Amino acid sequence: MHRLSSTTRPLLTFMASAPPYWSPAALALRLLPLKVAHIPDVRHVSGFPRGYRNIASTRRGAKGKPNRGLPISSTKNHSAISQGMKKVEARGTTLEVRRSATKERKWAVVLSNDEEDVSPVEILPKSTHRDGSLYNTSTHVWKRNYQVADRSETRVEPMMLSNPTNCTIRNGRCTQHVPRHMLQCFSIKLAKLFVDSGTVELYGYIAVRDGLDPLLNYVVNLSRDDPIIVEQGSLIKMSGPKRGIDMYNIILIEYDMRIKTGEKEDDDLQLIDGISVIEDMGGLWNCAFTTRIAGDHGEIDFTSSRVRRAVEATVEVTISQVQSSFDLCLRCFIGGFDEEIRLFDGAIGESRGLKRSVIALVEGSTMDLKFRIGAESSAGSAEHGCSFKADTHGHATRGIKTGFGLISVKVTWSTLIHGF
Incomplete structure (x- = not known):
């Protein structure tokens, strides 16, 4: 063929x-x-x-x-x-x-x-x-x-x-x-x-x-x-x-x-x-x-x-105003799927930006980001989240305030370039 x-x-x-x-x-x-x-x-x-x-x-x-x-x-x-x-x-x-x-x-x-x-x-x-x-x-x-x-x-x-x-x-x-x-x-x-x-x-x-x-x-x-x-x-x-x-x-x-x-x-x-x-x-x-x-x-x-x-979602997360060290697990779920995408899992000790992540999801569907936050050496944790609707162009931002610091999320939408 x-x-x-x-x-x-x-x-x-x-x-x-x-x-x-x-x-x-x-x-x-x-x-x-x-x-x-x-x-x-x-x-x-x-x-x-x-x-x-x-x-x-x-x-x-x-x-x-x-x-x-x-x-x-x-x-x-x-x-x-x-x-x-x-x-x-x-x-x-x-x-x-x-x-x-x-x-x-x-x-x-x-x-x-x-x-x-x-x-x-x-x-x-x-x-x-x-x-x-x-x-x-x-x-x-x-x-x-x-x-x-x-x-x-x-x-x-x-x-x-x-x-x-x-x-x-x-x-x-x-x-x-x-x-x-x-x-x-x-x-x-x-x-x-x-x-x-x-x-x-x-x-x-x-x-x-x-x-x-x-x-x-x-x-x-x-x-x-x-x-x-x-x-x-x-x-x-x-x-x-x-x-x-x-x-x-x-x-x-x-x-x-x-x-x-x-x-x-x-x-x-x-x-x-x-x-x-x-x-x-x-x-x-x-x-x-x-x-x-x-x-x-x-x-x-x-x-x-x-x-x-599908459209391309570029996820950029910044942690600022850190009050004390904490453990962070960031998971991503895209519309229509039960499977998670693990974007980050580790300790945060100071203000920093996380690794940029690129996700593919259906145009018009929803992307949910879930932040599980807990103190180091502590069994308890709290979950925070934000959602975005997939678009072809532009960007969207969200802010999440926690007891450990401020989480800023920026998602940039794009289609793939043709004929590269």
Whole structure:
């Protein structure tokens, strides 16, 4: 299947194939209680590999829960379900496969029946960092289209159309700068850890490359000199994205996360490494889905949603007139979703501005910010909140006065720039 972008955007040509959801093979696979991600051997180099797992195509029920028995991506090797299992018990109990640490990276994960909300994701062949295969752009067209050898950060800034001068207003609305389909990341979690220690020092990055500008748009970016200490089940602090993620073309999720174990980087353990794909055709919109990225020493859960007719909200929070130190947890909820976006969780000891956050939400919907504030070393806390209605341009401000200090919130609205 060949797809062309708009003539106002860089020309991107992709080729991919997967069994239709209604095909006999796919229907048969839907009856299986297991979900397996398998990367077949791929010899063609003209585009994306055949049978790659579209991590945004999960079919779900009315409440956003995935239907049990999703089709797996490869129809060539159905016997894979019976290979490599270490433990298989009766239906309704844990079904488990530990992926072997091989360079072929064929096995991702077989999910437990108790983890209905999670689907496995495939890693594109020849897309790993440590062996250098990602940077060989002669092997796949998509590597050149998305400039994967270029390690620069995206050049596009947020709020680029927050105050445009060329609007066309009809019936009180701007028709010149319209909402775009966007991707919103809710959370990233260390789902599984295949090492004996209870906690680990984690560093590395997770970034997206989209059709607006294929350079790296970091969602997580942790240096080896400043890793985070996490345990299995912990959320991984998101540092981005820097600007809204365009869902107009196929999106690449690029990741290289490692566990720090000693003085030298060569001794560190690889958590996840490679590139996966989110498709802009088919699947669900305005519904959160969780996918699991498997690696040699652990697994990461990535919860996100493809949002139709979205605008970009840039949230800036300033804490001033601080009376005493306090703990602050700032959560964001966007209209139509139960999932929270954790914007900040830490201690405030002096007046300061928090990290700027960029959120994608449907035009006209509501964004709620909830501030949970408590004294340090105190079990009690109070919650304050403010709400904003999503618009295409302009900004809105709110002020919250607490016993610990003054919280000022500014939200700037913008649509994504076209034809960058």
